[in-house]
Structure formats: structure tokens, C-alpha cells
Amino acid sequence: MDHEQNRNAEAVLREKERGLVLWLRAHGSALIGFSGGVDSAYLACVAVDALGSANVLAVIGKSASYPEAQWAAARDVARRFAVPVLEVDTDELADPRYAANPTNRCYFCKSELWSRLAPLARDCGLACVVDGSNADDLSDYRPGARAASEWGVLSPLAELGFTKAEIRELSRLRGLPTWRQPSAPCLSSRIPYGTAVTPERLRRVEAAEAALRSLGIEGDLRVRYHGDLARVELPAGDVGRWLAPDAAERLRAAVASAGFSRVALDLRGFRSGSLNVLGGVRTDRPDAAPNEAPAA
Amino acid sequence: MSARSAEELERALRELGVRCSVEAYDALAVAVLEPGERRLEADNVRRRAIELARTHGFSHLAVELREPGHAPTNRASLSRD
Numbered sequence: 181m182d183h184e185q186n187r188n189a190e191a192v193l194r195e196k197e198r199g200l201v202l203w204l205r206a207h208g209s210a211l212i213g214f215s216g217g218v219d220s221a222y223l224a225c226v227a228v229d230a231l232g233s234a235n236v237l238a239v240i241g242k243s244a245s246y247p248e249a250q251w252a253a254a255r256d257v258a259r260r261f262a263v264p265v266l267e268v269d270t271d272e273l274a275d276p277r278y279a280a281n282p283t284n285r286c287y288f289c290k291s292e293l294w295s296r297l298a299p300l301a302r303d304c305g306l307a308c309v310v311d312g313s314n315a316d317d318l319s320d321y322r323p324g325a326r327a328a329s330e331w332g333v334l335s336p337l338a339e340l341g342f343t344k345a346e347i348r349e350l351s352r353l354r355g356l357p358t359w360r361q362p363s364a365p366c367l368s369s370r371i372p373y374g375t376a377v378t379p380e381r382l383r384r385v386e387a388a389e390a391a392l393r394s395l396g397i398e399g400d401l402r403v404r405y406h407g408d409l410a411r412v413e414l415p416a417g418d419v420g421r422w423l424a425p426d427a428a429e430r431l432r433a434a435v436a437s438a439g440f441s442r443v444a445l446d447l448r449g450f451r452s453g454s455l456n457v458l459g460g461v462r463t464d465r466p467d468a469a470p471n472e473a474p475a476a
Numbered sequence: 477m478s479a480r481s482a483e484e485l486e487r488a489l490r491e492l493g494v495r496c497s498v499e500a501y502d503a504l505a506v507a508v509l510e511p512g513e514r515r516l517e518a519d520n521v522r523r524r525a526i527e528l529a530r531t532h533g534f535s536h537l538a539v540e541l542r543e544p545g546h547a548p549t550n551r552a553s554l555s556r557d
Binding site: 406409411412419420421423424425428429431432433436442443444445446447448454457458 | 502525541542543
């Protein structure tokens with residue numbers, strides 16, 4: 181893309197952002213479900229610019245399924261960009277319907293989250309509750325969206341057609357550190373449907389992923405829980421070199437240190453919603469290039 | 477896509493030149509490579525192996541990383557609730 185095309189593309193994005201500012205100002209104030217991920221961080225920063233920090237509250241729902249590293253990133257973004265933030269403990273694992281890990285698990289998690297945040301918004305006099313769902317999310321299997329709808333949560337990024345790629349680019353233009361941050365969905369997404377979600381399993385997955393990061397692996401990675409076996413998904417371009425004997429042993433030892441007795445490397449690499457395919461709730465796309473999906 | 481078969485996938489992978497055994501866990505196939513087997517480090521071989529897995533009914537193909545000199549593990553340990 182040449183310089184002129186770049187400028188045109190940037191102008192289109194800026195115009196889209198102006199639409200978001202107008203949307204927010206039309207509502208006047210907002211409580212934002214804030215994970216510190218790419219989408220909600222961008223939304224929170226635009227909201228503070230558009231409404232002023234007195235009219236914005238970003239709320240982190242903290243639970244065992246929320247990665248510690250993500251919590252730290254959320255706090256960092258809030259501090260650096262003057263986003264008012266509040267932490268609320270949520271306890272979706274106490275709900276047996278969630279812990280049983282059905283295919284609509286996310287519905288119960290989001291119901292727990294929004295059932296706490298919606299009354300909080302009313303108590304704080306905030307006009308609406310918003311989340312960071314984007315336009316790409318609409319094409320994936322996301323039962324949590326139903327809970328959001330039931331609680332009247334609005335999704336301006338999705339409503340205004342912001343794709344993940346656009347949000348990343350706009351974040352980059354704003355200087356947000358999240359612009360190239362790998363997505364970090366809740367840790368329960370590493371456990372196959374039908375396998376119970378427990379704090380101990382979540383901790384093992386989180387520790388294994390942290391151990392992989394300590395090897396210097398960047399980009400999207402997942403450790404999928406299959407009982408004693410951990411199935412590792414790495415960025416597709418990295419898979420070959422991690423199969424070499426020395427590298428493979430370092431990878432195995434790192435994951436084993438988190439308590440897995442068997443470690444396997446997925447040959448296709450990271451796939452967003454991989455367990456949706458394995459669980460049969462989403463069809464695989466044979467023609468899809470590995471790692472092409474917007475990270476989620 | 478044919479019916480899911482670890483045996484047939486194992487045979488197909490061996491025809492590709494990849495010496496391994498294959499274990500099936502629902503739609504996940506886990507290949508256990510024979511000592512010294514390194515063909516899957518090559519992109520084209522890996523791509524073909526993934527295609528073969530899909531052809532034989534598996535949405536995922538993974539290679540177990542074995543500790544050097546480690547004895548075979550108990551295959552019954554891959555459990556679900």
C-alpha cells in the first residue's frame with residue numbers, strides 16, 4: 181500500500197471513530213465491561229475522550245477464569261490512559277451450570293457478570309452498559325451475547341461495524357499498547373466442552389501458558405486441556421521450529437512443569453475457537469489458512 | 477470426509493513417510509513419532525499430514541512431545557468427566 185492509500189485508509193478509520201464518539205455522546209455516560217483486551221481497552225479510551233472520565237466507569241470482573249496477566253494489562257492501560265476503573269469479583273465457577281462446561285458455558289459467565297454490572301451502572305447513574313464485542317464476533321459461536329442482550333448491554337463496536345483489524349489499527353494510532361496484544365479470552369476456553377471447569381485446571385492452563393511465554397513465544401498461543409495431556413497451539417509459523425528435538429524438549433518441559441504429564445503440539449497451530457470445532461459446535465474450514473482468524 | 481479411523485490415518489501418515497502411531501480422542505488425533513522421526517518439521521509434510529487427518533475424520537492433529545528416553549505412557553490417562 182502506498183503513502184496515499186495509507187492516508188485514505190487512515191481517514192476512513194478516523195471517520196469511523198468519529199461515529200463512535202457521536203454514539204457515545206448520544207448516550208451521555210457509560211459503564212464498560214473492561215477486560216483490558218484490545219477491544220474494551222480501545223472502547224474505554226475513546227469513551228474517556230468523548231465523555232470525560234467523570235462519565236465513564238470501566239469495570240473488571242475478576243474471577244478464577246480471568247488470566248492474571250490480563251488483569252495486570254487492564255490495570256496498566258487504565259492507569260496510563262486515565263480510565264476510571266473498578267474491580268468486581270465474580271464467581272461463575274460457583275454456578276454448577278457453568279462449571280459443568282456445556283457448549284453455552286459463556287452464557288452463564290456473562291449472566292453472572294452483567295447481573296452485577298447492570299445494577300452497578302444504575303447505582304452510579306450511568307446511562308448504559310457497553311461491552312467491547314466487535315463485528316467479527318458476530319460470525320463466531322458466542323452464547324455470551326445472549327446474556328448481554330438480556331441485560332440490555334450495548335455493543336457499539338459491533339453495532340458500528342468495527343472489525344478486530346480496524347480496532348487494532350485505531351489503537352495503534354492512539355498509542356495504545358494493546359494494539360498488537362494477543363487476545364486473551366477467559367481460561368475456561370481452554371477446556372473442552374463437557375469437561376468440568378475447576379480452579380485447579382484453570383491454574384494449570386494459566387501456569388503452562390506463562391511457562392511458554394517465558395520461552396519467548398509471542399503472539400497467540402493456547403494450552404488446551406485434555407486431562408493429563410496438554411495440547412499446545414502456537415502461532416502457525418512457529419510450529420515447525422518447535423518440532424526440532426531440542427526446542428521440542430524445552431517446550432515439553434515448560435508445559436510439564438505446570439503439572440501435565442503429556443504434552444502435544446498441534447500441527448496446525450493456533451485457531452481461534454479451536455475447541456468449538458473439536459466440540460462440534462462450529463464447522464472447521466478446511467480452506468482456511470492456519471492462524472488466519474481474527475484472534476478471539 | 478470418511479469415518480474417523482486412527483488406524484487408517486496412521487497408515488496414511490506412514491505412506492507419507494512419517495513413522496508414527498496414532499491415538500484418537502474424539503476428533504483429536506495424537507501422533508506418537510518413532511525415535512528420530514523428523515519429517516513433520518517440514519512445512520509441506522506437515523500441511524499434507526493435516527489434510528490427511530481431516531480426510532480421516534479428525535479436526536485436530538497433534539504430535540506428542542516425548543521426554544528423551546522416556547518409556548511409553550499409560551494411554552488411558554486422557555480422560556473426560
